[in-house]
Amino acid sequence: MTQMQSSPGRFATVPRTTAASRSIATSGTAWRRRYQVSLMATDSVLILGILLLTVNVLTLDDSSRRLTEVLLLGGVIAAGWVTAMSLFRTRDSRIVGTGAGEYKKVVRASLATFAAAAVVVALLDLDHFRSLLVLALPSGTALLLSSRWLWRQWLLHQSHLGHYLxxxxxxxxxxxxxxxxxxxxxxxxxxxxxxxxxxxxxxxxxxxxxxxxxxxxxxxxxxxxxxxxxxxxxxxxxxxxxxxxxxxxxxxxxxxxxxxxxxxxxSALTNVAGPRITMRPVEGLPLMHVELPQFTGGRHILKRALDIVVSATALLILAPVFLVLVIAIRRDTPGNAFFAQERAGKNSAVFRMFKFRSMVVTAEDELEVLRERNQGNGVLFKLRDDPRVTRIGRIIRKYSLDELPQFWNVLRGEMSLVGPRPPLVSEVSGYEEHTHRRLLIKPGLTGLWQVSGRSDLDWEESVRLDLYYVENWSVTGDLIIIWRTFKVMLKPVGAY
Known part of the structure; x- marks a missing residue:
């Protein structure tokens, strides 16, 4: 045990770290400043590069006068874009390297830049410059996000070595x-x-x-x-x-x-309300203001539009994969290739959720016999070596391929691409009062629960993640979760 000695600033012997621990290199203000300078340099080069490339493509056959005009406008946009990246605090030491917040700020800075540029083009009637905005915005934003992701991977690698922390x-x-x-x-x-x-x-x-x-x-x-x-x-x-x-x-x-x-x-409040918290000083009194969560409105319409487009496209593209899986499941064990189960959706509305069958057809009848061997979190039944899972079932469950038919539920509007885990009807009847807030929005094909450990999570952590998502979701956050889902499918964690 470690205790403070009586003399100030002196401490008793500290337990040695384990053999697996690593030395921690110089950290704090110095490395954060170096990292921020590196981000600024990378952002500036990419912004200038994408605008020069766009200008070159658009003015291949144009006069030198128009080339000068486009170069001038491109330079102004580049300067404004670089400035916006600073004004929106995309390199703030509190968010760099920590996840979605950094990417959201990059997107917002880019959208603000081109919104301002679009207004200028419209007011000055510069119709021939619109192509510059249309090409540069998506390509430039994608490059900036890719750059931040690569920097984040480098930073994660350094952190595993005990550096830059x-x-x-x-x-x-x-x-x-x-x-x-x-x-x-x-x-x-x-x-x-x-x-x-x-x-x-x-x-x-x-x-x-x-x-x-x-x-x-x-x-x-x-x-x-x-x-x-x-x-x-x-x-x-x-x-x-x-x-x-x-x-x-x-x-x-x-x-x-x-x-x-x-x-x-x-603060414990940030476990659920983090992004909705703002500080508002009133006569020297700092007030923590928690904005009300929004469960309807324009953002939800946009979310639904994204669900329809992506799910319809996925069903068309994945049709050959569905056919292969149907044949493999039917040849592996007798029975239907699809499995339907009643789940609770938004506002507890019951719907039939579809999956590829990964267990024997008598799985539901055998559940009670296995319940005492439950290795799940107490509320959900999970068994790492469940004897009901078929040979093909183990493969498709590991890589979450059994969930693919839920694109049909998404297209029908019963589910969303991203959301809380869809609960069984029997689970909902045992919910505590606050847990019912999971049902304020549609359940998701994927979500924070899937990219954060799935079956390895305990019940309290699963509920916390779902409530956090319900009250703080955003379209940008959904896109990040979808990206992380692809990574989890390739390197499964907690899938059994």
């Missing part, structure tokens, strides 16, 4: 500290690594396991800044509520300023 100390009640540390170890990606923890109160601290590492833990809040200096942390994360109250957090922030250490507050 912000080192943090987590402060709070033991249960809150352990939860935050576990979430950071699992899901922060190329962002944070926990190097220490401080428990409020006089509890006997034990070493804290975060992934493959063991970090020191101390008790008491009196000398946090000394512990921060000892661990070399760049930030302090306050997990949950502290009994000492907000005045202590304010004073802690002042003390941490001397070492340029960031102070981060982890």
């Amino acid at each position: 912000s080192k943090v100390v987590v402060v709070g009640q033991p249960a809150d500290v352990r939860y935050v540390a576990a979430q950071l170890a699992k899901k922060s990606g190329a962002a944070y690594t926990v190097v220490g923890a401080v428990y409020e109160g006089r509890s006997n601290p034990a070493a804290l396991h975060t992934g493959e590492r063991i970090v020191p833990v101390v008790s008491g809040l009196r000398k946090i800044e000394d512990f921060v200096a000892y661990t070399g942390a760049d930030a302090v994360i306050v997990a949950g509520h502290l009994h000492k109250g907000s005045s202590y957090i304010r004073e802690l922030g002042w003390r941490l300023e001397e070492s340029s250490t960031e102070l981060v507050l982890a």
